[in-house]
Amino acid sequence: MTDPADLSWDCPVLHVDMDAFYASVAARGRPDLAGRPVVVGGGSRGVVLSANYLARERGVRSAMPMTRARRLCPRAVVLAPDFDTFSSVSSSVIETFRRVTPLVEVLSLDEAFLDVSGSTRRLGSPREIAEQVRSYVHDEQGITCSVGVAAAPSVAKLGSRLAKPDGVVVVPPDQVVAVLHPLDVGDLYGVGEKTRSLLHRLGLVTVGDVARTPVPTLQRALGHHLGAHLHELAWGADRRPVVARHAPAFFGGEPDRSMGAQETFGFDTDDRDVVVRELLRLAGRVGRRMRVAGVAGRTVAITVRFADFTTITRSRTLPEATDVTSEIHRAATRLYDALGLQRARVRLVGVRVEGLVPCVRVHRQLLLGEPERGWREADRAVDRAIRRFGSDAVAPASLLGGRATRSA
DNA sequence: TCTGGGGTCCTAGGACCC
DNA sequence: TCTGGGGTCCTAGGACCC
Structure with a gap:
């Protein structure tokens, strides 16, 4: 108990933030990358997802176009993101947090709030707990994190930023104003x-x-x-409590309010057929994720980004919630056609379904009829095949050969 | 050589209903 | 016949976060 201010906290909160998470994970077990700038990102038209601190010294930042990052730091090793690995490391880290307190609020793959008010008797002062978390993460996962400690989540989050990289910053209640x-x-x-x-x-x-x-x-x-x-x-007066939850719709978590997918074309296109085929792929991806999660939604929205980067959205609310790929695609295509585009060059399209509710709450009138029932069964069959053989195994006929348009 | 993909929340106007 | 207000839903856009 080196910190007398610790004792006056009724509710100490830790904000734990992994340092350059994707870049650190991607470079784990790669001694050849030691001392080298590392950037995770990719694609000819992509952006930087994560950059290690050597790359940041050259000015590389998250969300920066990859072309610019390569120019700023030609020596950088560019690695493609591997989200399966990122997710699995993230899950392990969260399990580590739960050994410290059950009150873990996961904000994203690489950050979380921990309410440690119930842990101080067992584990020591908030600062000591923060150091324990850091050494657990380092020893078990081989990556570093930074921790902010404060009585309010928003202040703890600022603290972790000030602590970066690889540090701890404690902001006791009586110093909040002076720091903020x-x-x-x-x-x-x-x-x-x-x-x-x-x-x-x-x-x-x-x-x-x-x-x-x-x-x-x-x-x-x-x-x-x-x-x-x-x-x-x-004023550092954010008294929102830390709520034990997992951000994505895992067990017990709240269901997502919307699910969507979007994709930037390899080249801008004014070809309606290319766009409509892409809408079908995206509708398929969204529908499959909805069926896996057991949700359906009534509002279908599309996003269209043009070559000049102006972006519009259009949405339509259906009479009934759906999780059927062909229904999502039909609604998306109607929205697209209603734009009445002639020669406009399209850079990106997206499909999103909003207003999601659990399927059990969707009282579909099943008298709706055979065609719809048939599509649902077709979706299930496709889902099963993809589970068994992977996502390349099954595709609507109109998509076969369509991939060349994206990567050519 | 420009600018990803996954989300959330807020605002504002209009329609519609009471 | 005129006038008003509140609530909800729908749509579009914008800002933000990781």
Whole structure:
């Protein structure tokens, strides 16, 4: 108990964030990569998913176009992402967290909140627990993480950022204001580039500036919700409890509200047939994931991004929820055709189904008829074949040979 | 040489109903 | 006959996060 402030915390929260997670996992067991910049990403039109710290020294950042990253850091080793491995390492790390506390709120593959208020008697001060978590992760998974410790989740999250890489930052309650207020407003969770520059234009540059601005003023500038929310965050007053849950729809988790898939073409296209075939592939992917999860949805939405990067969405709500690939595809195609595009060059299309509910709650009138019943059974057969033989085994006839259009 | 893919939430306007 | 308000659903877009 080196930290007297620890004792005054009614509810200490840890935010654990893996350091350059994808890049670290991808480089594990690769001594040949030691001392080299590593970038995970790919595709001719892709972006950086993760960069290790040597690559970051050259200015490489997440979400940066790969072309730019290669220019900034020609020596970088570029690795393709392997999400199966990332997921499995992530699951192991989360199991490690659960040895410390059952109150683990998983935010993504590489970060989580841990409420350790029930663990201090057994494991020591919050700082000591943070160090234990770090050594467990390092010893068992061979990667490093950073931990922020505070009484509020939002402050703990800022702490882990300040701790990076490979460190711990504890922000006791009586130091929250001193730590928060000098930071740039862009450091607040929920403030991206647009909101940051809006606030800067208003003369609100630091978190302290936001904290000292009346809530109604913030609400006029940012909207009712965000205005009030940012004011709270600026005082470190986020008292949202840590909720034990797994982000994706795993057991016990809340079902996703929507499921979608999208894909950028290898080359922009103005060929309707190419787009409609792609919509079929995407509808198939989404439908299969919905059937695996046991959910159905009523609203089908498409996204279309044009060559100039302008992006539109169109959606239509069906009379009945569906998880049938052909129904999703039909709705998506109608939405696309309703755009009435002539020579527009399309860069990306996406399909999403929203308003998901568990299938058991969908009281389909099964008198609906044979055609629909037939499609459902066809979907099940395809799902079974894919489970047995892999996703290359089965495809609608119209997709056969279609892949060349994406990679040619 | 530009800019991925998976999501969530908020806002705002219009339709519609009470 | 005129006027108003509240609630909900639908649609489109935007911002944000990892």
